Amino acid sequence: xxxxxxxxxxxxxxxxxxxxxxxxxxxxxxxxxxxxxxxxxxxxxxxxxxxxxxxxxxxxxxxxxxxxxxxxxxxxxxxxxxxxxxxxxxxxxxxxxxxxxxxxxxxxxxxxxxxxxxxxxxxxxxxxxxxxxxxxxxxxxxxxxxxxxxxxxxxxxxxxxxxxxxxxxxxxxxxxxxxxxxxxxxxxxxxxxxxxxxxxxxxxxxxxxxx
Amino acid sequence: xxxxxxxxxxxxxxxxxxxxxxxxxxxxxxxxxxxxxxxxxxxxxxxxxxxxxxxxxxxxxxxxxxxxxxxxxxxxxxxxxxxxxxxxxxxxxxxxxxxxxxxxxxxxxxxxxxxxxxxxxxxxxxxxxxxxxxxxxxxxxxxxxxxxxxxxxxxxxxxxxxxxxxxxxxxxxxxxxxxxxxxxxxxxxxxxxxxxxxxxxxxxxxxxxxxxxxxxxxxxxxxxxxxxxxxxxxxxxxxxxxxxxxxxxxxxxxxxxx
Numbered sequence: 001x002x003x004x005x006x007x008x009x010x011x012x013x014x015x016x017x018x019x020x021x022x023x024x025x026x027x028x029x030x031x032x033x034x035x036x037x038x039x040x041x042x043x044x045x046x047x048x049x050x051x052x053x054x055x056x057x058x059x060x061x062x063x064x065x066x067x068x069x070x071x072x073x074x075x076x077x078x079x080x081x082x083x084x085x086x087x088x089x090x091x092x093x094x095x096x097x098x099x100x101x102x103x104x105x106x107x108x109x110x111x112x113x114x115x116x117x118x119x120x121x122x123x124x125x126x127x128x129x130x131x132x133x134x135x136x137x138x139x140x141x142x143x144x145x146x147x148x149x150x151x152x153x154x155x156x157x158x159x160x161x162x163x164x165x166x167x168x169x170x171x172x173x174x175x176x177x178x179x180x181x182x183x184x185x186x187x188x189x190x191x192x193x194x195x196x197x198x199x200x201x202x203x204x205x206x207x208x209x210x211x
Numbered sequence: 212x213x214x215x216x217x218x219x220x221x222x223x224x225x226x227x228x229x230x231x232x233x234x235x236x237x238x239x240x241x242x243x244x245x246x247x248x249x250x251x252x253x254x255x256x257x258x259x260x261x262x263x264x265x266x267x268x269x270x271x272x273x274x275x276x277x278x279x280x281x282x283x284x285x286x287x288x289x290x291x292x293x294x295x296x297x298x299x300x301x302x303x304x305x306x307x308x309x310x311x312x313x314x315x316x317x318x319x320x321x322x323x324x325x326x327x328x329x330x331x332x333x334x335x336x337x338x339x340x341x342x343x344x345x346x347x348x349x350x351x352x353x354x355x356x357x358x359x360x361x362x363x364x365x366x367x368x369x370x371x372x373x374x375x376x377x378x379x380x381x382x383x384x385x386x387x388x389x390x391x392x393x394x395x396x397x398x399x400x401x402x403x404x405x406x407x408x409x410x411x412x413x414x415x416x417x418x419x420x421x422x423x424x425x426x427x428x429x430x431x432x433x434x435x436x437x438x439x440x441x442x443x444x445x446x447x448x449x450x451x452x453x454x455x456x457x458x459x460x461x462x463x464x465x466x467x468x469x
């Protein structure tokens with residue numbers, strides 16, 4: 001009888017733990033980053049060390065031969081692809097592709113350096129409002145836009161706050177571009193940055209937010 | 212004829228090694244840096260046997276990378292001298308201050324090419340023994356450029372620079388060429404064994420003396436630790452001070468990165 005109670009208790013605890021694990025896993029964003037410049041295993045060490053600055057990073061793996069780094073990060077922190085690229089750069093290497101499988105099921109992907117691979121016949125031009133202040137904002141907004149597959153060019157006017165973007169409509173959309181810009185901290189009319197991302201912008205970039 | 216044979220051997224060695232090399236050199240320098248806010252503590256003891264006695268320099272080297280493309284460092288050497296027929300001596304050698312800045316980077320998949328400018332300021336804290344690389348006891352200022360290509364299969368590091376001394380007597384134009392050969396498949400976490408083939412040429416401009424050294428080394432790295440050993444010997448040396456003519460040097464080193 002005693003044994004039955006112990007085994008039953010163990011099974012219940014084990015089942016509870018596995019449920020907790022599944023729930024925790026559900027709340028993790030899965031990142032896949034393709035990195036160039038990893039010429040030796042010490043380079044991979046430098047890269048991982050830099051990413052360990054993200055305190056809650058977990059399950060970091062680096063494949064030397066493919067240059068692919070994978071890791072998970074709590075979805076509540078909403079780690080942006082731009083921050084991932086910046087961290088790779090701070091480690092002294094180059095990110096060429098970042099993919100995020102968000103815990104909510106959405107997938108974000110960037111493929112840098114794809115300008116020029118657009119279908120000219122599908123090109124459209126759109127202009128829309130993007131909040132920002134300074135030259136750093138301009139660089140961030142344009143770089144983020146141009147990192148989206150299908151975007152041919154992006155130009156943000158600091159005075160008018162208008163972003164003019166040319167993109168291949170078969171590959172992306174105005175809404176997608178606005179969403180991606182919001183993810184790096186800049187509000188547009190239809191996409192708002194989350195407070196944490198806005199708060200992490202440098203002081204000079206923290207524009208006055210509209211309600 | 213002797214020179215022709217030496218140069219032919221060198222050339223053949225370079226061709227063979229350049230086809231399969233990888234990793235940071237032992238006696239040379241490398242252009243790859245390990246990310247901002249990193250530290251490296253290392254030692255590289257040189258035990259030199261010359262016609263006039265045995266000498267050693269055991270530096271404690273501390274490097275810090277404030278950014279991904281800049282490095283500053285300090286080298287504090289402990290020197291031992293044992294001139295033939297004289298008492299053994301131990302003292303602080305020439306303290307060195309190092310700064311490196313990487314100004315060009317071209318990355319590819321599993322490979323990278325980088326250019327670095329480097330300066331090394333040697334303070335006259337040692338004794339005036341004219342033992343280049345061990346104890347000069349005079350101020351020296353070195354400026355050089357490092358160009359390096361490193362991949363999972365190939366790794367070549369070149370360094371060219373000029374060392375200036377206020378008196379001008381020991382000014383020298385240096386060139387270093389380093390190759391490595393990985394003996395294990397590259398993997399992460401770090402676990403590797405590499406062989407190294409390194410050449411160092413010094414032309415002492417004012418006194419018109421020339422020195423060409425060849426070093427063969429092996430390195431074992433696991434995790435953040437590395438241990439390395441090399442033996443270096445002269446291929447060509449024209450020296451007016453026969454007692455300081457080199458026979459060979461043994462290098463023993465270790466590194467820890469964090």
